[in-house]
Amino acid sequence: MKADAPATARRGVVAGFLENPVVGMAPWIIFSLLVGPGRFEIAVALALATTIVLVAAGRMVDRGSSWKLLEVADAVFFALLAVVGAVASDGTLRWLETYAGEVSNIALVVIAFGSMAFRMPFTLQYAREQVDPAYWHTPTFVRANYVITGVWGLAFLVAALAGAYGDLVLHNPDNIWTGWIIQILAIIAALRFTAWYPAVARARARRAAGLPGPDPPGLSGMLVPLAGLLVPVGIAVLILESVWWPGVALIVAGVLLTKALRQSG
Numbered sequence: 206m207k208a209d210a211p212a213t214a215r216r217g218v219v220a221g222f223l224e225n226p227v228v229g230m231a232p233w234i235i236f237s238l239l240v241g242p243g244r245f246e247i248a249v250a251l252a253l254a255t256t257i258v259l260v261a262a263g264r265m266v267d268r269g270s271s272w273k274l275l276e277v278a279d280a281v282f283f284a285l286l287a288v289v290g291a292v293a294s295d296g297t298l299r300w301l302e303t304y305a306g307e308v309s310n311i312a313l314v315v316i317a318f319g320s321m322a323f324r325m326p327f328t329l330q331y332a333r334e335q336v337d338p339a340y341w342h343t344p345t346f347v348r349a350n351y352v353i354t355g356v357w358g359l360a361f362l363v364a365a366l367a368g369a370y371g372d373l374v375l376h377n378p379d380n381i382w383t384g385w386i387i388q389i390l391a392i393i394a395a396l397r398f399t400a401w402y403p404a405v406a407r408a409r410a411r412r413a414a415g416l417p418g419p420d421p422p423g424l425s426g427m428l429v430p431l432a433g434l435l436v437p438v439g440i441a442v443l444i445l446e447s448v449w450w451p452g453v454a455l456i457v458a459g460v461l462l463t464k465a466l467r468q469s470g
Contacts, residue, residue: 226331227396229275230357232256232283233313234392237306237364238385241378245302249290253283273330278316282309303378310365310388317358326354328399345410352406353399360395364388381445386438394431401427425466432466435459 236252256279263276290301320327329350333341340346364387371383378384401422408421439455446452 226275226328226353226357227399228259229273229279229327229331230313231259232279233309233361236283237309237368238388240302240306240309241384242299242302245290245298245305248305249283249286252279253287256280256283274316274320274325274327275330278312282312303372306378306384307365307368307372310361310368313361314358314365317354317361321351321354321358326350328354328357345406349403349406353402356398356402357395360391363391367391381442386442390431390434390438393434397427397430423469425469429463429466432459432462435462 232252232255235255236248239251240248256276260276260280286301286305290298293301316327329347332346332350336346367383367387368378371380372378375383405421408419411418412421435455436459439452439457439459441452442455443449443452
């Protein structure tokens, strides 16, 4: 039995990783950030390969697990894109290289808000694998998943709008702001919220029920990492952009905001 303990621990780590809804969105995030002129095929290939690896790993860890909404969407969407890309004309391929990122982000917006409309927010399937079934139908648990799913829907809506602005208005799919910075910041903000909000919801529920427990985590706990991220973003802007002052402004803002948030927290 002792010899099996390391394997069991590794299995638990892998299962915990696969039970995170962010993992189900990984192929979409990879695709939307990579796709662009001359990069459609590699973006589709990486997204589809990521989907296959994640689905296979999930079945190996838990052979009795059911398919999740995101897993089905991952497999169908990227398999179709791979087929379309293989038979598409040059004109269609150029259109896909330009707008497929927005299409994928809009698809995720539809999945997020559509799952909420059908009373099954997509994060719920992942969350149920991490908590006792006794909590599955409690108002706090269900409400938290609605909120987290909604935040992800908003994050991908921001990413879609940023990409569309870069493509349709700036006519530059590789614009550093619309193609990269805004989209990455939106996704990271949703990641931070996903990690921060469950503890807030639990603490508020205990307080409402008159039960003892820690206070809800402050907003600074979510915002400090985001403020700190402005510094490397500013450095990237300094290196990649010809105009220097936005990069300096981001670095200064990141330092000052991080300091202020830590003091307030």
